[in-house]
Amino acid sequence: MMIKLNLNGKPVTADVAEDSLLIDFLRDHGCYSVKRGCETSNCGLCTVFLDGKPVLSCSLLTVRTDGKSVQTLEGLQEEAAEFGAFIARQGAEQCGFCNPGMIMNAIAMFRENPDPTDEEIMEYLAGNLCRCSGYEGQLRGIRAFLDYKKSKGETSVCNM
Amino acid sequence: MQYVNQPVMKKDAMALVTGQPVFMDDLAPADCLIVKLLRSPHANAMIEEIRTDAAMRIPGIEAIYTWKDVPQQRFTLAGQTYPEPSPYDRLILDRHVRFVGDPVAIVAGTTEKAVDRALKIIKVKYQVLEPVLDFHTAKDNPVLVHPEESWKSLCPVGADNKRNLCAADFSEEGDLDSVLSDCDLVVEGTYHTKANQQAMMETFRTCCYLDTYGRLNILSSTQIIFHVRRIVSNALGIPKSKIRVSKPRIGGGFGAKQTAVCEIYPAFVTWMTKKPSKIIFSREESQIASSPRHEMEVKVRIGAMNDGKIRAIDVYTLSNTGAYGEHGPTTVGLSGHKSISLYRNLEAYRFAYDVVYTNEMSAGAYRGYGATQGLFAVETTVNKLAARLHMDPVKLREQNMVREGDEMPSYYHETATSCALDRCLSRAKEMIGWDEKFPCRDMGNGKVRSVGVAMSMQGSGISGVDVGSATIKLNDDGIYTLMIGAADMGTGCDTTLAQVAAECLDCSLDDITVFSADTDLSPYDSGSYASSTAYITGGAVVKACEKLREKITQKGAELLGYSASDAEFDGKEVFCNATGASVSLTDIAIRSMAGNHEALQVTEANSSPTSPPPFMVGMVEIELDKETGSIDILDYVGVVDCGTPLNPNLARVQTEGGIAQGIGMALYEDIQYTPKGQLMNNSFMQYKIPSRMDVGRIRVELESSYEQSGPFGAKSIGEVVINTPSPALVHAVANATGLWIDELPITAEKIAMGLLEHEN
Ligand code: FES
Ligand code: FES
Numbered sequence: 001m002m003i004k005l006n007l008n009g010k011p012v013t014a015d016v017a018e019d020s021l022l023i024d025f026l027r028d029h030g031c032y033s034v035k036r037g038c039e040t041s042n043c044g045l046c047t048v049f050l051d052g053k054p055v056l057s058c059s060l061l062t063v064r065t066d067g068k069s070v071q072t073l074e075g076l077q078e079e080a081a082e083f084g085a086f087i088a089r090q091g092a093e094q095c096g097f098c099n100p101g102m103i104m105n106a107i108a109m110f111r112e113n114p115d116p117t118d119e120e121i122m123e124y125l126a127g128n129l130c131r132c133s134g135y136e137g138q139l140r141g142i143r144a145f146l147d148y149k150k151s152k153g154e155t156s157v158c159n160m
Numbered sequence: 161m162q163y164v165n166q167p168v169m170k171k172d173a174m175a176l177v178t179g180q181p182v183f184m185d186d187l188a189p190a191d192c193l194i195v196k197l198l199r200s201p202h203a204n205a206m207i208e209e210i211r212t213d214a215a216m217r218i219p220g221i222e223a224i225y226t227w228k229d230v231p232q233q234r235f236t237l238a239g240q241t242y243p244e245p246s247p248y249d250r251l252i253l254d255r256h257v258r259f260v261g262d263p264v265a266i267v268a269g270t271t272e273k274a275v276d277r278a279l280k281i282i283k284v285k286y287q288v289l290e291p292v293l294d295f296h297t298a299k300d301n302p303v304l305v306h307p308e309e310s311w312k313s314l315c316p317v318g319a320d321n322k323r324n325l326c327a328a329d330f331s332e333e334g335d336l337d338s339v340l341s342d343c344d345l346v347v348e349g350t351y352h353t354k355a356n357q358q359a360m361m362e363t364f365r366t367c368c369y370l371d372t373y374g375r376l377n378i379l380s381s382t383q384i385i386f387h388v389r390r391i392v393s394n395a396l397g398i399p400k401s402k403i404r405v406s407k408p409r410i411g412g413g414f415g416a417k418q419t420a421v422c423e424i425y426p427a428f429v430t431w432m433t434k435k436p437s438k439i440i441f442s443r444e445e446s447q448i449a450s451s452p453r454h455e456m457e458v459k460v461r462i463g464a465m466n467d468g469k470i471r472a473i474d475v476y477t478l479s480n481t482g483a484y485g486e487h488g489p490t491t492v493g494l495s496g497h498k499s500i501s502l503y504r505n506l507e508a509y510r511f512a513y514d515v516v517y518t519n520e521m522s523a524g525a526y527r528g529y530g531a532t533q534g535l536f537a538v539e540t541t542v543n544k545l546a547a548r549l550h551m552d553p554v555k556l557r558e559q560n561m562v563r564e565g566d567e568m569p570s571y572y573h574e575t576a577t578s579c580a581l582d583r584c585l586s587r588a589k590e591m592i593g594w595d596e597k598f599p600c601r602d603m604g605n606g607k608v609r610s611v612g613v614a615m616s617m618q619g620s621g622i623s624g625v626d627v628g629s630a631t632i633k634l635n636d637d638g639i640y641t642l643m644i645g646a647a648d649m650g651t652g653c654d655t656t657l658a659q660v661a662a663e664c665l666d667c668s669l670d671d672i673t674v675f676s677a678d679t680d681l682s683p684y685d686s687g688s689y690a691s692s693t694a695y696i697t698g699g700a701v702v703k704a705c706e707k708l709r710e711k712i713t714q715k716g717a718e719l720l721g722y723s724a725s726d727a728e729f730d731g732k733e734v735f736c737n738a739t740g741a742s743v744s745l746t747d748i749a750i751r752s753m754a755g756n757h758e759a760l761q762v763t764e765a766n767s768s769p770t771s772p773p774p775f776m777v778g779m780v781e782i783e784l785d786k787e788t789g790s791i792d793i794l795d796y797v798g799v800v801d802c803g804t805p806l807n808p809n810l811a812r813v814q815t816e817g818g819i820a821q822g823i824g825m826a827l828y829e830d831i832q833y834t835p836k837g838q839l840m841n842n843s844f845m846q847y848k849i850p851s852r853m854d855v856g857r858i859r860v861e862l863e864s865s866y867e868q869s870g871p872f873g874a875k876s877i878g879e880v881v882i883n884t885p886s887p888a889l890v891h892a893v894a895n896a897t898g899l900w901i902d903e904l905p906i907t908a909e910k911i912a913m914g915l916l917e918h919e920n
Contacts, residue, residue: 097411
């Protein structure tokens with residue numbers, strides 16, 4: 001089936017199989033940041049934005065993106081680097097395999113709630129599993145990033 | 161120090177956080193054949209007939225291999241130094257399948273869809289055999305997991321395939337029975353731990369292709385490039401000269417990738433078809449057919465006096481290696497050596513074990529490597545002893561724990577040359593507020609808050625066996641390349657080893673480029689396991705850099721017209737103290753590339769006769785709901801002595817991560833089989849690794865000792881950190897309820913049922 005979507009700011013027209021999963025489509029289109037960690041929608045590694053909202057690309061048929069806009073970390077390099085540096089300063093990026101999904105979801109959180117409490121952060125990111133870091137370092141990184149943003153007087157953290 | 165012991169950012173950090181394509185499947189050639197495995201639905205069966213003709217006719221199917229197509233020499237998939245203690249009990253494909261999930265056929269095709277279809281229509285007729293599913297009955301069971309004559313054990317580990325034994329041994333000192341009978345009390349316990357999965361986020365995966373010279377190139381997510389080269393050579397029956405193994409970034413390992421779980425399949429496909437191929441395990445395959453922790457039953461007896469003096473410890477471990485023996489003979493040893501040795505001045509100890517084959521998934525190496533299971537058992541028994549003595553378990557430990565300078569008879573008679581365990585214990589106690597909180601407080605709403613404690617030790621490499629090497633060379637502009645064979649799997653060793661090099665060479669960290677790891681280019685390294693990299697490979701880096709400094713000084717002096725003894729190198733230039741003449745490192749580097757006879761490159765190897773243990777204390781505070789049995793972790797404190805932390809940030813995050821993984825093992829991660837031997841916990845739906853809502857708050861501090869034999873005083877950190885949660889949490893539950901949970905995981909159900917039984 002022919003679909004048209006906007007992928008990371010560029011129009012894409014593609015002929016996709018009806019059972020094609022978005023994660024596979026994206027990786028086939030060079031978006032290698034999108035990772036698969038499970039087959040049961042449990043890990044959050046495959047998180048991407050569909051019309052600006054985080055979704056699990058492993059659980060979404062590609063045809064559902066027809067006429068919509070999809071963003072992966074490849075399309076959010078500036079935000080990823082700015083926020084990611086705070087994770088890296090904690091050494092919390094570790095193996096890095098879960099990072100793209102977590103960072104996508106964190107960016108989504110910053111947009112929805114620029115001033116979250118620790119509890120809100122943990123709840124928002126509960127679906128992003130990480131086997132390396134024990135999560136504390138990620139939390140420290142997020143806190144440090146939010147503090148930095150506050151000190152610069154920026155409230156809306158990531159403008160689209 | 162400028163770089164060592166500094167919290168510098170990992171060299172690959174920005175690539176990782178911005179999602180660059182640096183993992184195996186991001187780098188695999190686009191035209192790879194897709195390789196998948198047809199797996200046995202039976203726990204024990206002989207393949208009577210296998211029909212692949214219909215499957216072969218599916219468009220896109222390139223090859224299907226069965227047991228008839230593969231070499232008949234047995235080998236092991238364990239990544240260990242040759243001769244491996246693990247028995248040679250595998251074939252690439254075997255007519256005899258030994259667990260649910262054992263490979264039956266390899267299918268390779270151009271698309272995943274074609275391969276999936278082929279898997280469905282291959283017809284296999286099995287002669288189903290009686291399986292051995294209870295590891296208690298495996299030894300001397302009439303059903304043999306490995307009846308074949310070609311089974312072979314290379315090392316004297318007490319293995320006997322005609323008895324379902326993968327290993328057995330016994331060691332003791334002192335007269336255990338008489339010391340125990342002379343004790344005021346003897347506390348006993350039997351503990352059961354499950355075959356937990358490492359569950360690294362990146363599943364097992366490998367791609368293969370032939371290079372210009374027709375050599376088999378293997379790009380794999382592995383911790384053990386050099387061992388993989390030997391394993392593939394053994395499996396395929398081809399010379400090692402035909403094989404090159406390299407690794408990209410690895411999405412977590414935790415020991416899982418110290419076994420060549422998936423490499424042999426695409427290697428065989430590419431070798432046969434000459435076409436590139438790749439295999440990517442699904443999460444389900446990673447759960448049911450991989451290399452988890454050895455399930456163990458550990459029996460402990462501890463003899464003590466009424467004043468708290470511990471006099472003797474007896475440990476017997478029964479370990480389940482499953483269908484194949486990877487790491488079976490070696491993991492078990494740590495269950496005794498790294499638990500008994502926490503206690504000093506014992507008059508006697510005994511440690512015996514059996515490692516048995518069963519028709520379940522084979523086990524492997526998982527962070528902690530047997531010490532985790534043994535420490536759960538011994539530390540819980542020590543906590544029971546304290547309860548029986550009505551003594552504070554922290555005081556009991558203060559009285560008995562190993563101290564710096566102690567000889568440790570049960571740890572190969574090595575001396576605790578560096579040990580801050582005492583400081584770790586007192587700091588942890590302060591952090592959690594032990595004296596106010598022990599043992600428990602009733603919150604008055606059906607909830608109880610309580611605390612628990614445990615200690616832990618591990619090693620730093622395998623004494624006298626592990627080898628780490630480093631090559632360091634000077635390039636144009638005075639920059640260096642550090643080449644290593646150790647595997648950074650997220651641990652950050654590319655960075656920490658560069659920190660060591662920058663410290664030794666008085667240069668900036670940016671001036672060190674790290675290359676790892678490739679069997680064609682890296683100097684030999686056993687691999688990153690057994691907590692060896694910081695200590696063993698770190699030592700090699702120090703040696704290599706010191707030698708290179710000498711060579712640079714020599715070259716500089718030569719250029720200045722002095723002898724090396726009159727010259728010095730400060731990292732930027734070689735100068736003569738007496739005259740003030742100098743030549744810059746850049747000039748030396750440039751001059752080394754014209755008319756030069758002496759390479760400004762050094763390779764050094766390192767090994768250690770000892771394995772200095774890192775130590776740790778973990779304390780936890782929980783809130784337990786007596787109605788439902790559910791537990792919330794309120795606070796977990798971990799205080800670690802890893803010697804000098806090469807990078808305090810990374811040491812801290814390793815510790816937090818290890819504690820979280822240990823909490824998973826203690827509370828959530830269960831392994832259950834159906835009566836027919838099928839593993840039920842085959843996805844993240846059924847195998848619950850902790851999310852950030854499940855681990856409470858983790859607080860970590862480092863209490864460093866200084867290990868003379870380590871690079872800048874460093875010991876290891878990677879494994880010691882996973883061992884405390886199970887015993888500490890069991891202890892906290894006991895302090896809240898009086899119930900001792902001896903089988904992991906500690907589920908709400910076990911607590912609620914236990915409390916009910918108590919009442920009746
Ligand atoms: S891959 Fe695990 S949730 Fe999508
Ligand atoms: S960093 Fe490895 S899984 Fe999160």
